[in-house]
Amino acid sequence: MERLQKVIATSGLTSRRKAEDLIKAGRVKVNNVIVRELGTKVTSKDIIKVDDKELIKEKKVYYLLNKPRGIITSVSDDKERKTVVDLIPCNERIYPVGRLDYDTTGVLILTNDGDFANILMHPSSEVEKVYIVKVKGIIDKDAINTLKNGVIIDGKMTKQAKIKLRKKDYKTNTSMLTVTIHEGRNHQVKKMFESVGYKVLKLKREREFIFDLKGLKSGEYRTLTPKEVAIVYSLKTK
Ligand code: URA
Numbered sequence: 001m002e003r004l005q006k007v008i009a010t011s012g013l014t015s016r017r018k019a020e021d022l023i024k025a026g027r028v029k030v031n032n033v034i035v036r037e038l039g040t041k042v043t044s045k046d047i048i049k050v051d052d053k054e055l056i057k058e059k060k061v062y063y064l065l066n067k068p069r070g071i072i073t074s075v076s077d078d079k080e081r082k083t084v085v086d087l088i089p090c091n092e093r094i095y096p097v098g099r100l101d102y103d104t105t106g107v108l109i110l111t112n113d114g115d116f117a118n119i120l121m122h123p124s125s126e127v128e129k130v131y132i133v134k135v136k137g138i139i140d141k142d143a144i145n146t147l148k149n150g151v152i153i154d155g156k157m158t159k160q161a162k163i164k165l166r167k168k169d170y171k172t173n174t175s176m177l178t179v180t181i182h183e184g185r186n187h188q189v190k191k192m193f194e195s196v197g198y199k200v201l202k203l204k205r206e207r208e209f210i211f212d213l214k215g216l217k218s219g220e221y222r223t224l225t226p227k228e229v230a231i232v233y234s235l236k237t238k
Helices: 004-010 016-024 114-121 141-149 188-195 226-237
Strands: 028-030 048-050 062-067 105-111 129-136 162-169 174-181 200-208 221-223
Touching: 004 016, 004 028, 004 048, 105 114, 114 226, 129 188, 141 162, 174 188, 188 200
Parallel strands: 105 200
Antiparallel strands: 028 048, 062 105, 062 221, 129 174, 129 200, 162 174
16 A cells, blocks of 8 residues: 555656645546545555546666766756766656765666665665775874774764775875775765865775676666666565
């Protein structure tokens, strides 16, 4: 059983808000009867019509994008800038699962499957996110250990992280690290390094759960396989 406005919205016809307007305006029928009550529950067996046209269920699609720099992670932008959704030509109303900053590159999943997105993002799934980080300065052991054990950002401690030093470059005065976390807080990696006195210059998500960038150049994408989708769904039962 699902709420009528949700079913209309996830069919890809329109947004949840606009679906509510359609219902209130008497333009929605369930089994040929006009329904004006928001929150009416329907099942997959009910026939829903908007303006007497039967709702076609949008097929579920799943993409893995290697997000380039300089693109915002959202569905639309009030300044009309290009968004990650514009990089994937498809008819379905896809949206990004989680966020990457404007200047962050790498693994980003997009889908129109809300359940799938929720599983991947839910803290209880604890999916691993692996970042390659370039910071200004030569990072010291103390900073690395502090980051491993957790630091306070936005008033809350981060969970334990795996931090591996890849390279110290004295010529450019920069350090490269691999950071593995299981959380997805806002600007988490940048804030973690900021809290120990290092500015992140470059950030790339190399992997999220089982999804990595193999075979994908910057700006390229591929569809997920049914097996990959099933593996994400299997997290729900854990
Ligand atoms: N952490 C950040 O600071 N930015 C991102 O885009 C992703 C993780």
